[in-house]
Amino acid sequence: MTPQEIATFLRAVAKEPLEIAAAGGFSSWLWEHDVHQITVGEMETKVVDADEAEEPAIAEARPEQEAGWPPEPETLDQLLESVRDLHDRDQRVLVRFLLEPKLVGKYLEHVVAQSAADPAARLAERIFAMAKSISREIDEEQGQLSRSAAEAIMALDRSTRAQLIAEHLIPRARIDDGVAGVLAQIALDDLCAALVAGVSEDEASREGLSRALLNLALIGIHSRQEVAEAAIRALSEAGVPEETARGIVQQALPERLAVPARERGAAPADVEEAVRLVDMAAAETAASADPALDRLRKEIAAGLSDADVFRVLVRLLPLERRPESFASLLALVEDGLPVLLDRDEFEAVSEAVSVLAALRNDGDLPDELRNRVRAVLGSIATTERLQRLCALVRITDLKSGQQEACARLVRMLGDVSIEPLLEVLAREQDMSARKALVDMISAIASSHVEQLGKHVEDSRWFFVRNVVAILGSTRDPAVLPYLARTLRHSDARVRRETIRALASIRDRYAEELLVAALTDDDAQNVVLVARYLGTLGVRGAVPALIEVAKGTGQGNRDTAPRVEAIEALARIGAKEALPVLEQLSSRRGGLLRGQRGREVAAAAEAAVRALTETPSDGGR
DSSP, X not given: OOHHHHHHHHHHHTSOHHHHHHTTSHHHHHHHTTOOSOOOOOOOOOOOOGGGTTSHHHHHTOTTOGGGOSOOHHHHHHHHHTGGGOOHHHHHHHHHHHTOHHHHHHHHHHHHHHOSSOHHHHHHHHHHHHHHHHHTSOHHHHHHHHHHHHHHHHTSXXXXXXXXXXXXXHHHHTTOHHHHHHHHTSOHHHHHHHHHHTOOSSHHHHHHHHHHHHHHHHHSSSOHHHHHHHHHHHHHHTTOOHHHHHHHHHHHXXXXXXXXXXXXXXXXSSXXXXXXXXXXXXXXXXXXXXXXXXXXXXXXXXXXXXXXXXHHHHHHGGGOOOHHHHHXXXXXXXXXXXXXXXXXXXXXXXXXXXXHHHHHTOTTSOHHHHHHHHHHHHHHXXXXXXXXXXXXXXXXTSOHHHHHHHHHHHHHHTHHHHHHHHHHHHHOOOHHHHHHHHHHHHHHHTTOHHHHHGXXXXXXHHHHHHHHHHHHHHOOGGGHHHHHHHTTOSSHHHHHHHHHHHHTSOOHHHHHHHHHGGGOSOHHHHHHHHHHHHHHTOGGGHHHHHHHHHTOXXXXXXXXXXXXXXXXXXXXXXXXXXXXXXXXXXXXXXXXOSHHHHHHHHHHHHHHHHHHHSOSOOOO
């Protein structure tokens, strides 16, 4: 968050409520003024007379009366079951409840008592709903609410807690940021201790622990190494020998491929066999003089990671041109890509995508194989995977190499990533996340204008506005046919974003579209157009600006647009507008006697003074 954004936000707070409402609310006003790191929630406050406190309507408006607190479990059940559609009043009740860990703990105990068959599954449903409610609050409050839920979870009995965390919360956290936020409030040692508490000696139980540890590492809250060390500590504290504990953790979080030791043969049966072995040893000694062979042996002895093997397969792809062999290699790469993505091996995956993207555009490769390569790229560019990649790019505590690899991976997927990324953008609720997505898509937008342009007819105005911002970022005249359509959009905010996009494109047609936008019915839009035309010095806009200054013609002709048009004429250096401006400046005490008339007259007077003192070569 920058100081400029904070200053702009404070300026918004000082504005009249009616002005904010006319702009579409705080969120829209902040978006229009390039504030993307501050999200504003809105609430309603009512002031009533004390004498009216007993009236039913007032009593209903005060849901948190102490007589009815804490809420009954049945009431909480209803609130959590309808958490997606809660009214603000019910959301406040739920938030107050979540702020008290003891109340949350008692409620979870009640859920366990009422669930005879599978209490962990029932608990999971309730905690997922709580996480959804928490995610609706501002960031500063989410941490406290998540801590309260985490405390209640850790207060459950040992076996229920272990089953809940291992079988429900950790798998869900991979796709649910709210649940991940709750787990983030539980210490890693406590999480691993809870997982270990439910483990028995049988193989199935240990496999379940391995899956839980792998999922915990894949969430991204803690690094793989941290999870491994915490799991070993927890197993040791539970009485498992350290060597066995390390074996269990190695099975769950393998770092390298295991190279089985070479079986030794039986002792030679006779002298001839002994002599043969001596000859072989001499030959091996001679071969070791080859440095390349020595390096190979050392690599084998040290072991290879899955990512190392995968990189070798990827490097072989561009060298292979036999269709059958190429298809076999590509199938191995396709199988490895999702595995490495799930293990956060983004460097290896980005290298692979770079090679595949080059092969997709390789004219020497047969069309059938190129289409196969494109299908492989498309298989990993799913909405869910890209949503996770985009979230990881925004996490500040990731290693910079991983973060850059995620961003590079999204860029290199190219056209196969546009549609899934746009779907992620349409679903995203957080303003700062939407801004990050717009920036990410904008980085690859110039090569995919037509693909993006198809979405300007979408029924969701906020999504169309984002698409317009992306198209405008290309500064390519090829986007103008699409912007010409959004300039006639029914929502003023979409038209405003279109005006900004048009102003960034240096083209005669873009200037004509800006001039046409002076007929907009929204005052803010006309002000913005006039400002851009004046700044750009578009001399072809002078006749239309004169009409706005006079308050005539089609479109909004409030005081603000007229004043801005007068100032634009001065910036352009339009001396042909002097007669009209002089006439407007002379009306200060004439027909227009109100404050608005004085503002127009004062602006006209300043414009006349500027035009008579400077040459008229400012336009183009």
